Amino acid sequence: MDKLIQDYFLKEFILIAKDQERRHYSRIEFDGHCTIDFNRATYQAELVDICLTGALIQASAAIGISQGQNASISIELLGVDTKIDLLAVLVKREHDLLHFQLENIDLESTGHLRRLLELNLGDAKLIERELHQLAQGSVQV
Template identity: 40%
Template sequence: MANRERRFFSRILFDAACEIHLGDRIWPSQVQDISLHGALLTAPEDFTGQPGEGYTITIWLSDNTTQITMGATLRHRKDGFLGFECRSMDLESATHLRRLVELNLGDEAELHRELARLSDT
C-alpha cells in the first residue's frame, strides 16, 4: 500500500510540530511530510503503537493556533518514522490540508486529480 500511495499522492515536505493521541496518551512528534492521504511523523522514543492501530493526529500549522486533526491508522514503523494513513478529518482540517497541498503543488489540475483519487482509496 505504501508504494501505491507514493505514486498517487504527492508528498509535501512539511516541518511542523504534531501530537499523536490514543485515549489519554499524547506523544509529541514532528511531521516529516504530508499528503492528502496521510503523514510521515518522527517516532517518539516511548511510542509503543503497532501497525493497524488507530490514532488521532493533531498537526500545528505555522501560526500555532490553526491545526489539522485527522483520525489515522498507523501503517508502518521504520527507521525512526511512523507512516499514518488518514481515515477521517473534519471539514475545517480538510480545508487547511487541501490549501497546504495546493500551495505546495503549484498545479491546480494535479490537486484535482489527487482529490479524485481519494474516492478510489
C-alpha cells in the same frame, strides 16, 4: 568495477521507480509540530511529510503504537496559524518514523490540507485530480 557501479545504479533506479509507482498522491515535506493521542496518552512529534491520504511523522521510539492501531493526530503548521486534525491508522513503523494512513478528517482540516498542498505544489488542478481519484476510490492508498 564499472560494471558493478552500473549494476548498482540500475538497481537503485528500479527501486526508486517502484517506490514512486506506489505513491499515487503528491507528498510535500512540511515542518510542523504534532500531537499524537494514543491509548489515553499524548505524545509530541514532528511532521516529516503529508499528502491527501496520510502523513509521515517522526516521534520518540517510546510511543507504544503498533501497526494497525488508530491514533488521533493534531498537526500545527509552523509559520501559519492553522491546525489539521485527523484520525489515522499506523501502517508502517521504522524506528522513530511513523507512517500513518488517514482514516477520517473533518471538513475544516480537509480545507487546510488541500490549501497547503496547492500552495506547496503550485498546481491546483493536480490536487483536484487527486481529490477526484480519492473520491472515486480508483486509486489504492
